[in-house]
Amino acid sequence: EVQLVESGGGLVQPGGSLRLSCAVSGLTFSDYWMSWVRQAPGKGLEWVANMKQDGSAKNYVDSVKGRFTISRDNAKNSLYLQMNSLRAEDTAVYYCAGTRSVVDVWGQGTTVTVSS
Amino acid sequence: DIQMTQSPSSLSASVGDRVTITCRASQGIRNDLGWYQQKPGKAPKRLIYAASSLQSGVPLRFSGSGSGTEFTLTISSLQPEDFATYYCLQHNSYPLTFGGGTKVEIK
Numbered sequence: 371e372v373q374l375v376e377s378g379g380g381l382v383q384p385g386g387s388l389r390l391s392c393a394v395s396g397l398t399f400s401d402y403w404m405s406w407v408r409q410a411p412g413k414g415l416e417w418v419a420n421m422k423q424d425g426s427a428k429n430y431v432d433s434v435k436g437r438f439t440i441s442r443d444n445a446k447n448s449l450y451l452q453m454n455s456l457r458a459e460d461t462a463v464y465y466c467a468g469t470r471s472v473v474d475v476w477g478q479g480t481t482v483t484v485s486s
Numbered sequence: 487d488i489q490m491t492q493s494p495s496s497l498s499a500s501v502g503d504r505v506t507i508t509c510r511a512s513q514g515i516r517n518d519l520g521w522y523q524q525k526p527g528k529a530p531k532r533l534i535y536a537a538s539s540l541q542s543g544v545p546l547r548f549s550g551s552g553s554g555t556e557f558t559l560t561i562s563s564l565q566p567e568d569f570a571t572y573y574c575l576q577h578n579s580y581p582l583t584f585g586g587g588t589k590v591e592i593k
Binding site: 405407414415416417420429430431432465472474476477478479 | 487520522524528529530531532535539541542573575580581582583584585586587
């Protein structure tokens with residue numbers, strides 16, 4: 371069974387940091403492009419970042435560039451999102467997702483709340 | 487950035503109705519588009535990839551069409567489990583962008 375399990379969300383003050391993790395099982399992690407997608411409360415989906423299978427390419431939405439860093443550890447079947455200088459507008463459910471050819475799999479999300 | 491304009495933003499329909507949702511890209515994206523279904527409190531689920539290819543396990547009442555700038559998701563006969571919010575996603579160029587969503591509600 372394929373599982374993507376996000377963790378690391380929580381309540382953080384503006385300007386603070388969090389590191390999200392996504393533990394993947396049931397598939398060959400190193401074959402997948404991996405992404406983070408977020409959804410603010412009551413809003414639509416927003417793509418945040420993705421990373422190539424071998425880590426040689428990373429892409430970000432402009433609003434997080436310089437603040438967020440995506441990374442992966444293929445030996446640990448894990449994806450990460452380091453989030454610094456957090457803002458209220460970063461409040462959202464963060465999903466990790468993996469894509470390989472016709473396969474597209476998602477985790478259930480972890481909630482990040484940025485508030486004082 | 488490529489803007490994805492999705493319409494309508496919401497619709498009311500009855501079981502058995504044919505439903506059509508449209509996404510328009512601000513520039514040509516070939517067929518680099520997927521359609522997703524999201525139910526409340528759940529992760530999105532991809533229904534269609536490459537604009538018109540049905541994801542494995544997805545019912546045949548779902549279909550996608552289009553290329554370039556105009557894309558359509560059609561549900562041929564709406565079922566109770568189809569009441570959800572639907573999103574398109576372009577992956578032709580970065581940043582990847584979603585449409586604003588279409589909430590399909592029960593009439």
